[in-house]
Amino acid sequence: MKYLMFEGMKISQIALGCMRISKLTEKETDELIRSAIELGINFFDHADIYGQGKSEELFGKVLANDPSLRDKIYIQTKCGICKGYYDLSADHIIDSVNNSLERLHTSYIDALLLHRPDALMEPEVIAQAFDKLKAQGKVKNFGVSNMTPYQIALLQKHCHQPLKINQLQFNVVNAGMIDSGINANMDNDASLDHDGGALDYCRLNDILIQPWSILQASWSKGTYLDHPDYEKLNMKLAELASKYHVNKSAIALAWILRHPANMQPIVGTTSIKHLNELVQANDIWLSRSEWYQLYLANDRMLP
Ligand SMILES: NC(=O)c1ccc[n+]([C@@H]2O[C@H](COP(=O)([O-])OP(=O)(O)OC[C@H]3O[C@@H](n4cnc5c(N)ncnc54)[C@H](OP(=O)(O)O)[C@@H]3O)[C@@H](O)[C@H]2O)c1
Incomplete structure (x- = not known):
């Protein structure tokens, strides 16, 4: 496993x-967590809404049965998504953290992310909630998810706690944050900027990018692996998988790890077999040409 230094x-x-x-x-759940740790994974991503709290609850039961696990891992969770609306009010953030701590059977979380931008969010109020959680020792680090540079800058103007993470959808199929950069200055659809330049902004400001859903085409289609709509991409993945003696999933992950932004992809498998296959990506360094071949295999063109 490769490691990144993040806030110590x-x-x-x-x-x-x-x-x-x-x-x-x-x-x-116990077996999955222990297998991940054996593979060198020490960072686990949650959200208050995953399984309506059940994901944190199950994870917390494993920690309660073996409290020695807590010191070996970092736990991140998120808040702000409610049924039918978003809520980044101070009361909601604080309540959500307290509930997550209880479900996870821990006295602190290593990182708290604001799950999605709330149109009604007030940066001054969020700053107060963050300061309180930090002073109480309940949250060590803070960040956001699915936010644009201006949203982050507006929050950061008021927050004393540095916002150090932005969790974003990113994979070889959903690569908008790369498409717009490559097609800058061109009169084509690929040049459309859907995130305000999140990739460059995060790199400029030392904000860790955490790609989510690295294997998903969309919620409705599921994974692009072996999906008939992505035949060309799957052929290229298979060709490289055969060259590097790994599965296609490892090549898809290696494509993200090859980017110089040093991202921290969040893999979502629940299968120990799939997890073992995925971490082999650590040993693969795609050539520049292979990286572009994969990028172009999803019906893209270079300008
Ligand atoms: N911030 C946000 O807005 C946001 C949104 C979505 C997700 N997330 C985070 O990102 C994490 C990952 O998301 P995700 O679960 O959609 O990611 P993913 O890693 O792209 O997808 C995992 C899914 O792909 C399936 N899969 C099929 N073939 C596979 C193979 N060969 N290898 C591995 N998996 C395969 C898995 O099934 P098996 O379980 O059977 O392997 C699982 O259902 C989530 O757990 C969450 O922490 C964040």
Whole structure:
């Protein structure tokens, strides 16, 4: 496993996302967490809404059964998504953290992210909530998810706590933040900027990018692996998988790890077999030409 230094913590470059673990039993969750740790993964991503709290609850039961695990890992969670609306009010942020701490059976979380931009968010109020959680020792680091540079800058203008993470959708199929850069200055659809330049802004400001859903085409289609709509891409993934003696999923992950922004992808598998296949990406360094071949295999063109 490769590691990144982040705010004094040595975090695994590949993190395990826990959104889908709510369907597992306690025993399966225990086995998944321990397998991840054995593979060198020490960073786990949660959100208050995953499984309506069940993901954190299951994870917390494993920690309660073996409290020695807590010191070996970093736990991140998120707040702000409610049923039918977003809520980044101070009361909601603080309540959500307290509930997450209880479900996770821990006295602190290593990183708290604002899950999505709330149109009604007031930066001054969020700053107060963050200061309180930091002073109480309940949250060590803060960040955001799915936010544009201006949204982050506006929050940061008021927040005393540095915003050090932006979790964003990014994979070889959903690569808008790269498309717009490559097509800058061109009169084509690919040049459309959907995130306000999030990639460059995060790099300029030392904000860790955490790509989410690295294998998903969309919620409705599911994964692009072996999906008939992505035949050309799957052929290229298979060709490189055969060259590097790994599975296609590892090549898809290696494509993200090859980017010089030093991102921390969050993998969402609940299968120990799939996790073992994915971490092999750590040993692959795609050539520049291979990286572009994969990028172009999803029906893209260079300007
Ligand atoms: N910030 C946000 O807005 C946001 C949004 C979505 C997700 N997230 C975070 O990102 C994490 C990852 O998201 P995700 O679960 O959508 O990510 P993902 O890693 O792209 O998808 C995992 C899914 O792909 C399936 N899959 C199929 N074939 C696979 C293979 N060969 N190898 C591995 N997986 C395969 C997995 O099934 P198996 O379980 O059977 O392997 C699982 O259902 C979440 O857990 C969450 O922490 C954040």
